[in-house]
Amino acid sequence: MIADTVKKITTHTLRQMKAAGEKISMLTAYDYTMARLLDEAGVDVLLVGDSAANVMAGYETTLPITLDQMIYHAASVVRAAKRSLVVVDLPFGSYQEDARQALHSAVRIMKETGAHGVKLEGGEPVIEAVSRIVSAGIPVMGHLGLTPQSINQFGTYAVRAVEEKEAERLLQDARLLEQAGCFALVLEKIPAALAGQVTTALHIPVIGIGAGRDVDGQVLVVHDMLGMNQAFKPRFLRQYANLQQIIQDAVRHYVTDVKERKFPGEHEQY
Numbered sequence: 001m002i003a004d005t006v007k008k009i010t011t012h013t014l015r016q017m018k019a020a021g022e023k024i025s026m027l028t029a030y031d032y033t034m035a036r037l038l039d040e041a042g043v044d045v046l047l048v049g050d051s052a053a054n055v056m057a058g059y060e061t062t063l064p065i066t067l068d069q070m071i072y073h074a075a076s077v078v079r080a081a082k083r084s085l086v087v088v089d090l091p092f093g094s095y096q097e098d099a100r101q102a103l104h105s106a107v108r109i110m111k112e113t114g115a116h117g118v119k120l121e122g123g124e125p126v127i128e129a130v131s132r133i134v135s136a137g138i139p140v141m142g143h144l145g146l147t148p149q150s151i152n153q154f155g156t157y158a159v160r161a162v163e164e165k166e167a168e169r170l171l172q173d174a175r176l177l178e179q180a181g182c183f184a185l186v187l188e189k190i191p192a193a194l195a196g197q198v199t200t201a202l203h204i205p206v207i208g209i210g211a212g213r214d215v216d217g218q219v220l221v222v223h224d225m226l227g228m229n230q231a232f233k234p235r236f237l238r239q240y241a242n243l244q245q246i247i248q249d250a251v252r253h254y255v256t257d258v259k260e261r262k263f264p265g266e267h268e269q270y
């Protein structure tokens with residue numbers, strides 16, 4: 001098959017990209033059709049984020065999504081990914097009990113979806129879990145800074161690690177995650193200067209969202225960067241399209257055509 005000659009991205013590729021100074025592109029994907037578009041357009045990493053709770057299911061926070069639901073989304077994305085690396089968020093409650101629970105959840109994701117790795121949130125408290133998952137041969141991505149699964153402890157989605165003490169703890173957590181065997185780290189909504197410091201201090205790729213440009217790559221929620229929700233415009237987001245406008249214009253046109261008996265036409269029937 002000719003189509004099978006595409007070079008697959010691996011965790012090793014990402015490490016080489018950091019070393020070469022080639023930036024890494026990552027976007028979320030939750031379904032087959034979107035994942036196919038992103039894979040074909042050259043996105044390096046597809047993140048099956050627990051933001052599916054917000055974007056796909058309409059929940060206020062990421063907390064309610066279950067491991068079974070994440071597996072459904074991830075399996076759909078994997079079926080579309082020919083070149084991209086697929087990483088899946090471990091949802092809230094699927095890894096915090098202990099390292100055994102974390103490994104069990106990670107193994108389920110790998111077995112039932114065919115994804116290439118998992119991501120989990122937090123530093124020191126999850127180090128044992130990271131080590132155990134990595135020991136089983138499963139690549140793990142860390143996630144520090146704004147960690148939405150802890151929203152009830154913080155109360156807001158405001159920028160994190162602005163205070164010197166918090167910044168020091170974040171740098172220390174980043175080092176611990178690298179030592180525990182993480183292949184990459186996401187930094188969410190922290191000062192750009194701190195993200196740059198962490199990126200220099202670590203050997204593994206650091207991927208930012210609202211963490212400035214001095215990192216090894218960027219990640220956004222695909223529905224946000226395509227402008228599908230014009231009500232969500234945080235400072236770190238760049239909208240590369242206004243799909244809300246495009247979709248609603250098309251749908252209004254369709255509704256009008258149906259009402260006015262303009263669709264279907266002579267050549268759109270049997």
Ligand SMILES: Nc1nc(=O)c2c([nH]1)NC[C@@H]1CN(c3ccc(C(=O)N[C@@H](CCC(=O)O)C(=O)O)cc3)CN21
Nearest residue numbers: 050051054055062148156157158159221224233234235
């Ligand atoms: N659609 C979507 N996009 C995301 O980036 C995203 C999710 N969902 N769900 C999970 C987390 C939550 N994230 C968020 C949520 C809010 C802000 C935010 O900045 N919101 C407001 C107010 C912040 C504040 O309280 O100060 C903003 O305008 O900046 C940023 C990232 C990032 N993730």
Ligand SMILES: CC(C)C(=O)C(=O)O
Nearest residue numbers: 028049050051186219
């Ligand atoms: C925003 C990214 C990093 C994420 O964790 C998610 O989409 O769930």
Ligand SMILES: [Mg+2]
Nearest residue numbers: 049050051089
């Ligand atoms: Mg997430």
